[in-house]
Amino acid sequence: MPPLLSIENLVTSYGGVRAVDDVSLAVDKQARLGIVGESGCGKTTVALSVLRLVSPGRIDSGRILLQDRDLLGLTEREMCAVRGQRISMVFQEPMSSLNPVHTIGAQVTEALTIHKKMSRRAARERAVAMLERVGMPSAGSRFDAWPHQLSGGMRQRVMIAMALICEPEVLLADEPTTALDVTIQAQILELLGGIQEQTGTAIVLITHDLAVLADFAQRVVVMYAGQIVEEAPVGALFASPAHPYARALLDSLPAGPSAAEGGRLPTIPGRVPDLRALPVGCRFQERCSFADETCRTQMPQLESIASDRRVRCFHPLRSAS
Ligand SMILES: Nc1ncnc2c1ncn2[C@@H]1O[C@H](COP(=O)(O)OP(=O)(O)O)[C@@H](O)[C@H]1O
Ligand SMILES: [Mg+2]
Incomplete structure (x- = not known):
């Protein structure tokens, strides 16, 4: 079966500096992919880039296929019909993504009245049902609440409800729990997992914390300095x-091998190189033993x-098995 969404050789830059450099990955129908x-x-x-919302950056090259259609070839109007309806996104900061001057009900129903041309009343019913589904207690009365009246967790549930209200095929969740x-x-995370199982929406969960993916993702893509350095099934990873960077991410987890040995490595020594002054050769070289x-x-x-499995390394680590 062809993938639902495939990103091919994507290059996206800000001011000529490549933030994404030749990234290719596929999201299968109903998948749970971690990045x-x-x-x-x-x-x-x-x-x-998938939503074509990289301004002030630009997509320099590549293809982003949703089934057979290259999203990069769509008009802005066609793209508007993809956003929120077929592919939606949840961001890290629920407060900055929610509009403080509109009630949560107005925000959750907006897509329904715009995209689906639903009546206010039908939209309200659907929105309350969705708020219940994402675990909002007394969803009916919270419908008229303002964003500042909700806790951070509840606001994130509202964001998820907004993202799912049009039943998209793909949900891009960018550090939704950070x-x-x-x-x-x-x-x-449990909510997202349940939604994926019940609705079949493919979920791409983006995180800096590998631990978050352990119980969620089926496959994991590891990125370093704009490139994919490893891709593997979650269990194998x-x-x-295989990549020393993936290894370092694992070792820095609180329950990782280094913690067991009594040491604590909350972060990987060194830092991601400056994209404007990348070293010749492997981008991870300065931090790699x-x-x-x-x-x-x-x-x-x-x-x-x-x-x-894919790996970008001249000296991949040997399999433990
Ligand atoms: N709006 C922007 N303008 C200029 N540079 C940006 C912008 N957004 C991101 N970048 C740069 O692009 C690179 C990748 O950023 P980002 O995609 O946000 O990474 P991540 O989500 O993994 O933290 C970083 O070097 C960042 O500084
Ligand atoms: Mg980010």
């Missing part, structure tokens, strides 16, 4: 990461190491 990487690796730019405390985080002359002179390509 992980530290801040600044280009994750949000990938998602915004601003929330751990308990609420777990509830929102956790059991035996395996880097050698080859890594400092040549760019490793993203290559298949199994039917369902």
Whole structure:
């Protein structure tokens, strides 16, 4: 079966600096795909590119196919019909995405009255049902509440309700739980998982925290400095990461091997290189203990190491099995 959404050789830049550099990935129907990487690796730019909302950046090249249609070839009007209806997005900061001067009901129903030409009354019924579904207690009375009257977790539930109200085929969830405390985080992830199972909406969950993907994703794409460095089924990635960066992300998890040994590595030493001054060769070389002359002179390509795994490394780690 062809993928629902496929991104092919996407290059997106801000002021001529490539934030996403030749990214290709596929989202299958009903999939739960994770995209992980530290801040600044280009994750949000990938998602915004899919919706063609990268301004002030620009998409330089590539294709973004939703089934057979290249979204990059659509008119702005056609693109408006894709956004929210076929592909929708949830952002990290629910407060900045909700409009403070409109009630949550008005915001959740807006897409229905615009895209689906529903009557206010039918839209209200549908919206209340959706708010219930995303776990909003007394959804009927909360319909007329203002964003500032809700907690962060409840606002994020409203954002998810808005994103799902038109039953999109793909939901891009960009750090949807990062601003929330751990308990609420777990509830929102469970909610997203349940929605994926019940509705079949494919979910792309973007996060800097690999731990978030352990129980959620089926496949994981690891990004570093604008490139994909590894892609693997979630179990394989956790059991035996092939790229040293994926390994470092795993080791920095609180329950990772280093924590078990008594050490604590909350972050990976060093930092993501400046995209305006990238080193020649592998972008991870400065933080990698395996880097050698080859890594400092040549760019490793993203290559298949199994039917369902890709890695961009001259010295991939051996499988633990
Ligand atoms: N509006 C913008 N203007 C200029 N540079 C940007 C803009 N948005 C993102 N970038 C740059 O693009 C790169 C990727 O950013 P982003 O896609 O937000 O990464 P991530 O979501 O992984 O943190 C970063 O270097 C960031 O500074
Ligand atoms: Mg981001």
